[in-house]
Amino acid sequence: MREQTANSVSVQLIDIVKSFQAGYNANDHVNFSAYPGEIHALIGENGAGKSTLMNILYGMYQADSGKILINGKEAKFRSPADAIKLGVGMVHQHFMLVNTFSVLENIILGDEDTFRFDVIDMKRSKQKVIELKKSFEINVELDDISGGLAVGIQQKIEILKLLYRNAEIMILDEPTAILTPQETEELFKTLAELKNSGKTIILITHKLGEVLAISDRVTVLRRGKVTGILKTNQTSSNELAKMITGRSIESQVIKKSAGGEKIILEVNDLYINNDRGSLAINGISLIIKEGEIFGIAGVEGNGQEELAEAICGLRKISKGTINIAGIDDFKKSIAHIPANRHKYGIVKEFTLEENLILGREKEENFSNGWILNNKKINEFSEVIIEEYDIRPENSKALMEGLSGGNQQKAVAAREMTKNSDLVVISHPTRGLDILASEFVHRTILEESKKGKAILLISSDLSELLKLSDKIAVMYNGRITGELDPKSTNENEIGEYMTGLKSNKR
Amino acid sequence: MNKITKYIYSAAGPILSIIISLIFGAVLIALIGKNPIDIYTKMFSDTIGNSYGFGQVMFKSTTLIFTGLAAAFAFKAGLFNIGAEGQLTIGAFASAWVGITFVNFPWQIIIPLSLLAAFIGGAFWAGIAGYLKARFGSHEVINTIMLNFIAMALVSYIVNNIYLVPATIHTPEISPESVLLRFDILTGMFKGSPFNLSFPIAIGACILMYLIINKSVLGYRIRTYGFNPFAAEYAKMKSGRIILWSMAVSGGLAGLGGLNFVNGYKHYFELGLSENAGYIGIAVALIARNNPFAIIPVSIFFGILEYGGLTVNTLVPKEIVTIMQGIIILLIIAVTKIFEKKFKVKTV
Ligand SMILES: Nc1ncnc2c1ncn2[C@@H]1O[C@H](COP(=O)(O)OP(=O)(O)OP(=O)(O)O)[C@@H](O)[C@H]1O
Ligand SMILES: [Mg+2]
Numbered sequence: 001m002r003e004q005t006a007n008s009v010s011v012q013l014i015d016i017v018k019s020f021q022a023g024y025n026a027n028d029h030v031n032f033s034a035y036p037g038e039i040h041a042l043i044g045e046n047g048a049g050k051s052t053l054m055n056i057l058y059g060m061y062q063a064d065s066g067k068i069l070i071n072g073k074e075a076k077f078r079s080p081a082d083a084i085k086l087g088v089g090m091v092h093q094h095f096m097l098v099n100t101f102s103v104l105e106n107i108i109l110g111d112e113d114t115f116r117f118d119v120i121d122m123k124r125s126k127q128k129v130i131e132l133k134k135s136f137e138i139n140v141e142l143d144d145i146s147g148g149l150a151v152g153i154q155q156k157i158e159i160l161k162l163l164y165r166n167a168e169i170m171i172l173d174e175p176t177a178i179l180t181p182q183e184t185e186e187l188f189k190t191l192a193e194l195k196n197s198g199k200t201i202i203l204i205t206h207k208l209g210e211v212l213a214i215s216d217r218v219t220v221l222r223r224g225k226v227t228g229i230l231k232t233n234q235t236s237s238n239e240l241a242k243m244i245t246g247r248s249i250e251s252q253v254i255k256k257s258a259g260g261e262k263i264i265l266e267v268n269d270l271y272i273n274n275d276r277g278s279l280a281i282n283g284i285s286l287i288i289k290e291g292e293i294f295g296i297a298g299v300e301g302n303g304q305e306e307l308a309e310a311i312c313g314l315r316k317i318s319k320g321t322i323n324i325a326g327i328d329d330f331k332k333s334i335a336h337i338p339a340n341r342h343k344y345g346i347v348k349e350f351t352l353e354e355n356l357i358l359g360r361e362k363e364e365n366f367s368n369g370w371i372l373n374n375k376k377i378n379e380f381s382e383v384i385i386e387e388y389d390i391r392p393e394n395s396k397a398l399m400e401g402l403s404g405g406n407q408q409k410a411v412a413a414r415e416m417t418k419n420s421d422l423v424v425i426s427h428p429t430r431g432l433d434i435l436a437s438e439f440v441h442r443t444i445l446e447e448s449k450k451g452k453a454i455l456l457i458s459s460d461l462s463e464l465l466k467l468s469d470k471i472a473v474m475y476n477g478r479i480t481g482e483l484d485p486k487s488t489n490e491n492e493i494g495e496y497m498t499g500l501k502s503n504k505r
Numbered sequence: 506m507n508k509i510t511k512y513i514y515s516a517a518g519p520i521l522s523i524i525i526s527l528i529f530g531a532v533l534i535a536l537i538g539k540n541p542i543d544i545y546t547k548m549f550s551d552t553i554g555n556s557y558g559f560g561q562v563m564f565k566s567t568t569l570i571f572t573g574l575a576a577a578f579a580f581k582a583g584l585f586n587i588g589a590e591g592q593l594t595i596g597a598f599a600s601a602w603v604g605i606t607f608v609n610f611p612w613q614i615i616i617p618l619s620l621l622a623a624f625i626g627g628a629f630w631a632g633i634a635g636y637l638k639a640r641f642g643s644h645e646v647i648n649t650i651m652l653n654f655i656a657m658a659l660v661s662y663i664v665n666n667i668y669l670v671p672a673t674i675h676t677p678e679i680s681p682e683s684v685l686l687r688f689d690i691l692t693g694m695f696k697g698s699p700f701n702l703s704f705p706i707a708i709g710a711c712i713l714m715y716l717i718i719n720k721s722v723l724g725y726r727i728r729t730y731g732f733n734p735f736a737a738e739y740a741k742m743k744s745g746r747i748i749l750w751s752m753a754v755s756g757g758l759a760g761l762g763g764l765n766f767v768n769g770y771k772h773y774f775e776l777g778l779s780e781n782a783g784y785i786g787i788a789v790a791l792i793a794r795n796n797p798f799a800i801i802p803v804s805i806f807f808g809i810l811e812y813g814g815l816t817v818n819t820l821v822p823k824e825i826v827t828i829m830q831g832i833i834i835l836l837i838i839a840v841t842k843i844f845e846k847k848f849k850v851k852t853v
Binding site (some may be wrong): 312313314336338343344345346347348349350354357358359361362367369370371372374 | 733
């Protein structure tokens with residue numbers, strides 16, 4: 001870090017207050033600052049107010065009170081366009097790329113400087129992007145079509161977009177939640193480059209390991225208030241965890257012995273096409289027995305999602321069979337935590353309680369088949385809120401007003417409490433804070449002890465190792481490795497994931 | 506922001522745009538050399554100012570409530586039903602047919618039967634559009650437009666060739682037992698106006714829509730599909746069924762609108778009775794933001810515009826009133842969008 005003086009500070013948020021509902025401040029007199037050449041981690045539990053604070057800095061929301069200083073000068077942002085003019089840019093957790101555009105088009109899209117008399121100066125723009133790519137060592141093919149690119153690459157495009165707009169202050173909201181360890185490593189290399197060139201990086205994350213590995217300073221939020229500002233090299237994972245949750249946590253998950261003999265899910269020689277018509281699943285067979293947790297590791301885009309969707313009846317199979325024991329209309333009663341929760345898992349215009357019965361509205365508890373039993377639905381919702389610690393503790397809150405992590409908790413709660421023999425889970429703890437992750441892990445284990453068969457897809461290898469009875473690695477639409485979690489480790493799984501190793505065929 | 510301020514903000518948009526368009530209309534009226542104050546005074550005193558005029562307004566509003574509900578119901582499923590015109594015509598004809606055919610039935614039987622016929626007639630007609638979409642994916646806008654044409658031609662053919670009273674364009678009268686009585690006969694109020702018992706049926710229809718949408722499993726599924734079709738698919742809802750049902754109920758509501766004219770007013774079916782109520786219903790639903798209860802005041806407002814236009818017919822060209830109606834609709838849509846952005850109030 002460079003020598004920091006008061007006037008070299010690039011971002012200063014002073015006494016920020018923001019409230020969405022009377023009586024609770026999502027940001028409660030928050031002070032925050034960051035310096036050029038610094039990677040500043042912003043952490044805190046789900047709903048602590050991290051995204052809100054950064055959305056204020058980015059001009060997406062306006063604070064109720066408080067000041068924003070950029071390079072020491074007060075700034076008033078009415079929209080993200082105002083913010084980007086002063087060099088503030090943000091990469092959201094959900095990318096906003098036009099799928100049918102090329103990478104280059106997406107990068108220059110919407111930037112005013114690109115247009116000269118309404119004509120896009122492609123050559124000049126491309127030259128600028130190429131230079132940016134080179135100086136920050138970001139590797140993407142500019143002529144590829146953006147749709148269908150791996151998330152890691154889409155993220156690079158988003159970063160290039162900001163650089164192209166000359167962003168000096170870059171905010172990344174949970175960028176690593178969806179990345180594989182390898183992709184995360186690459187991202188961190190890029191961030192280090194950016195830092196060295198004097199940019200201000202603000203990084204939101206739930207992974208304390210990452211905070212310790214890459215940040216210079218940390219700001220901790222809890223329930224809208226700052227509970228700590230620390231130098232990274234003077235703190236520890238334990239201290240941070242305590243600051244986040246307000247208490248010390250012990251991470252103890254007791255793994256049970258593998259389940260019974262009854263086969264619940266049998267997939268036989270399965271072939272599936274992806275959205276673009278090429279093979280996504282290239283001959284997969286697997287068996288999951290009752291009480292078993294079957295983990296699937298793999299770099300995103302190697303067929304895991306297509307497999308999950310096919311099992312849940314959301315995708316046509318081109319060849320092979322899927323059998324699920326004891327259920328005729330099996331598709332009805334599979335519990336499914338989808339990878340893309342915004343597309344499938346929630347209705348953002350619905351209230352929390354309405355979301356908690358999605359796909360379960362005909363269950364005896366919630367209706368008589370025709371009329372909803374709103375009282376019972378509400379009671380169920382109150383229990384879930386309590387048990388899963390969903391915030392705000394309000395069944396009538398609109399889903400779109402919930403923080404990302406709380407939305408995820410709601411989906412997990414709905415699916416884990418569903419009465420079904422098979423649970424298909426993709427990335428259950430993506431975006432969850434430490435406590436919530438622990439809770440969901442415990443729930444998964446409890447449900448499997450009850451005899452549920454669980455298919456667990458995750459890019460978080462420690463999660464897979466911790467929970468699974470078996471781990472299969474998918475690469476290029478095939479299972480290339482079947483490993484025993486007791487005798488393997490993250491490195492070995494990584495080698496299978498990148499195709500370096502294979503113990504099948 | 507609490508609930509009440511939210512309601513104030515979401516009502517402020519429409520009210521503001523009505524004021525702006527009244528000012529705009531005043532300018533137009535002044536431009537053709539008339540005194541806006543006089544015109545507006547006459548419009549208001551002849552519509553809401555006297556009981557005959559108000560009865561006329563309420564009569565017109567009654568049909569609009571039904572067609573407004575029809576559009577709103579389909580909107581809830583994300584569907585655009587612009588076929589209320591045809592569905593209303595079919596419903597009206599079905600109800601007339603019941604009234605003409607079952608002459609000896611007492612009102613206790615024939616009235617429910619007429620209601621049922623009007624509903625099923627409209628539901629069937631819209632159901633065809635829904636089926637085509639669910640089965641073949643053809644867009645409901647095209648389907649409903651085409652079915653409008655077919656409905657008009659079909660009904661015209663049947664009336665002209667089977668039911669016509671010579672030298673008129675209408676059918677014979679329905680039986681007296683199938684008449685929905687006028688309020689002036691019932692209460693002595695609204696003297697001479699055709700405001701009739703279809704209105705409480707319309708209010709009942711609003712309540713029905715509210716209950717279906719908010720309290721039933723079907724309504725839950727319709728809303729899910731309307732907001733996020735992928736979530737509906739994920740939740741194993743059958744999209745085809747949702748489309749079919751929401752179109753059918755939507756069409757049934759439009760069909761009920763036929764009662765107002767046939768059983769409540771003329772007591773026969775007449776070609777062209779829909780008078781664009783089907784299309785105005787879309788505007789009603791948009792402005793009422795698909796809220797079944799907001800549809801009532803919005804329909805009354807449109808009733809005032811329509812009948813108010815008639816009352817000043819001799820003083821200002823009808824086109825001026827039509828222009829004002831159009832401007833109001835455009836303004837309301839624009840202003841509410843601005844309000845939504847500015848104050849982040851939610852619609853629908
Ligand atoms: N648009 C909104 N409308 C209503 N409430 C909101 C809105 N955005 C955020 N909130 C509320 O503000 C609080 C803070 O949310 P925020 O998204 O900032 O949390 P976060 O720290 O980013 O959490 P996570 O780790 O889960 O993403 C939450 O209680 C949330 O419900
Ligand atoms: Mg967040």
